[in-house]
Amino acid sequence: MRGMEVVSRKSLQPFNTFGIGVTAKYFAEVRDTEELRALVRDKRFCDGKRLVLGGGSNLLFTEDFDGLVVKNAIRGIRVTSEAGDRVVVRAGGGESWDAFVSWCTDHDYAGLENLSGIPGSVGAAPVQNIGAYGAELKDTFEGLEAVDLASGETERFSARDCAFGYRDSVFKGKDAGRFLITAVSFRLTRLDAAAQAYRFQTEYGELRAALGDRAASGLTLQAVREAVCGIRKAKLPDPAVLGNAGSFFKNPSLPAGVFERLQKHHAGMPGYPEAGGAVKVPAGWLIEKCGWKGRRQGRAGVHETQALVLVNHGGATGKEVLDLAHAIRRDVAGTFGIELTPEVTIV
Ligand SMILES: Cc1cc2nc3c(=O)[nH]c(=O)nc-3n(C[C@H](O)[C@H](O)[C@H](O)COP(=O)(O)OP(=O)(O)OC[C@H]3O[C@@H](n4cnc5c(N)ncnc54)[C@H](O)[C@@H]3O)c2cc1C
Known part of the structure; x- marks a missing residue:
């Protein structure tokens, strides 16, 4: 070999x-x-x-x-097609996601800037359709190549084949563990050739606030990337200092009627309307209301400012973190009748 x-x-x-x-x-x-x-x-x-x-x-x-x-560890980034202001860029699955986003920003290719600062590899990004600050991978996804681990054959997937959902895809569902994603392609906008002004995604409250007056005019890819990285740095624990895997649970989506009933009993419960009449509730709020924010259980704990992030305070076993996650799920189910689903893959 x-x-x-x-x-x-x-x-x-x-x-x-x-x-x-x-x-x-x-x-x-x-x-x-x-x-x-x-x-x-x-x-x-x-x-x-x-x-x-x-x-x-x-x-x-x-x-x-x-x-x-x-x-x-499959590397390599290259442009595979270019027409007008459209460009397709293909990255090896073993590239660092954030290094790839930085490469795109440096080349004035727009579309991934809101996903700056997310840890991990390019190949894993489609697995849970990574998302942050109003953007998701699926918004710019062109296609991917994956090797079937049983046959060794390469298969190509379109967005439709991937069945992207909120932090979800076939690679987390029916095809979990079956493929290794070797390369992912993205459809981006060449800012230097863009005929019309590019529409930056700045609706997300924290991002709009961080960009201030620049959100209205004169935005650059670099400014958006820096603002996103700045927000992330200020609010998320650095895994190199405090072990964690970002958000441990997904934000649950509730039917509007259920949400309204719950809101009557739990004043101030936040909810964000989604397509199809559902309402997304921040799991961090539910966990905090159950008194878990900043609490420790053995060597594992809930982060003191981000209740959605479980942390390893040093020497925790995976079982300790999982026990903590179970205790949180029990409390949230008992208090609100809502079942939290882990975003993190448990191995
Ligand atoms: C501080 C912090 C902040 C985070 N913020 C965000 C965020 O804002 N948004 C977000 O969506 N996620 C976030 N995450 C989660 C994580 O960064 C992403 O899910 C990322 O895409 C995982 O990449 P990875 O390479 O580390 O995957 P791994 O953890 O190595 O793997 C995750 C899963 O994908 C599978 N997998 C990995 N690579 C491949 C491949 N090439 N082919 C097939 N399957 C594969 C693995 O088997 C596993 O099931 C955050 C994590 C941390 C620690």
Whole structure:
């Protein structure tokens, strides 16, 4: 396998942002699809468990992984087509997501700037249709390539094939664990060639406030990127300092009637209307109302300013974090009758 190494009993602690100290039975880093194909066709790993790993920023390991962990290190960014002010850019799944966004901003390619500062890899971004500050990956998604881990064959997916939803796609649903996404393409706008003024997405309250007067005129990609990164830095714990995986739970979506009934009993309950008459409720508000904000349970805890973020205060096991998540879910269900769903993949 051209120098690719399969390591036994590898610690995964440096490979997950929660900093959970588990090991993988086997661990390999793949740099191209040839290496990946050779690996998945290797008899030693054909029947066992497999896990695709990007930056480990949306995972909670609860036990040692008794199989093969494949770390995606497939790199490369290139323009694949250009017409007028439209440009399609393709990035290897192992590229850092934020480095890719920065590359696009530097080249004056617009569309991903609101998704600045999200940790992890390009290949994992479609898995949960990453989103932030009024934008989602699906808004600029062109297509992706993925290798079927059972056959080693490459398949192409359109947006429709991916069935994107709120923090969701087929790769979290029916095809979970089946593919390794090797490359993702995005449809972006060339600002230097844009015939009409580009519409920046600045409706999101915090972003509008951070941009101030610039939101009305004279915006640049760099200004939006800096504002988004600034907001994120101020409110989210840095995993290098305090282990975490960002939002632990999804924001629940309720039928409007249910939301109205709940709001009568729980004054000030925030809700954001969605298409189809549903109302999205911030899970962080529900968790805070149940008294969990800033609380610790063993070595795990709830972040002191972001109730949606569970943290590892040092040496926590995945089981401790999971127990904390269960306790929170029980309280939220008991108080509001709402079942929280984890956003993080539990392994
Ligand atoms: C501080 C912080 C802030 C965050 N903020 C946001 C945010 O604003 N918005 C948001 O949406 N998310 C956010 N996240 C979550 C996370 O960054 C994203 O979900 C990210 O896309 C995960 O990328 P990763 O490479 O780390 O994936 P991993 O954690 O390595 O993997 C996540 C899942 O995807 C699968 N996977 C990974 N790579 C591939 C691949 N190439 N092919 C197929 N499957 C794959 C894994 O098997 C796993 O099931 C945040 C996380 C942190 C720590």
